């Protein structure tokens with residue numbers, strides 16, 4: 001399978017950097033062809049431009065620069081993996097902007113003449129998100145765990161009808177626990193090696 005791994009963290013020595021490395025290695029073990037988008041490394045601009053917003057609902061949404069290249073790579077993949085930390089109860093802005101600028105008309109969905117939306121990533125049969133949190137899971141539960149919902153409900157809608165969508169969350173990193181983190185990394189390795 002060709003798997004697109006989208007990674008959003010600025011620091012090379014972060015836990016997320018380690019998770020990305022482990023996930024990539026696991027996917028390679030599984031024999032997948034892995035295409036990595038490192039949004040910070042690419043200095044991706046997350047801001048939907050004036051022209052992009054103007055053309056968004058026009059017959060041709062004019063994605064600019066990297067967004068067009070990313071859209072092509074998304075259309076060429078059959079698996080999708082995200083690695084990111086939770087910031088302000090959502091994905092980092094750079095990843096939110098990836099969704100704003102890359103996901104959109106003629107890539108993640110199509111709009112018919114009646115204004116009805118149709119999913120358009122039906123070629124993606126498997127997806128996963130590996131997400132870290134500072135806060136504890138019960139607090140996230142109270143907030144509705146927006147990153148989890150975004151992946152399990154919003155993202156899932158665009159994919160193949162029977163696509164498997166996995167969510168691996170590591171909570172409570174404000175009180176780090178090395179043994180728990182190591183266990184989580186093993187789980188990431190195992191899950192990606194079976195992806």
Ligand SMILES: Cc1cc2nc3c(=O)[nH]c(=O)nc-3n(C[C@H](O)[C@H](O)[C@H](O)COP(=O)(O)O)c2cc1C
Nearest residue numbers: 014015016017085086087088089132133134135173
């Ligand atoms: C700008 C910023 C906002 C954050 N907001 C949240 C939040 O809303 N909820 C939460 O659980 N953790 C939050 N955190 C904590 C991060 O999720 C946590 O530091 C990260 O997952 C740890 O991974 P890392 O060491 O690879 O950065 C925030 C951290 C930063 C830097």
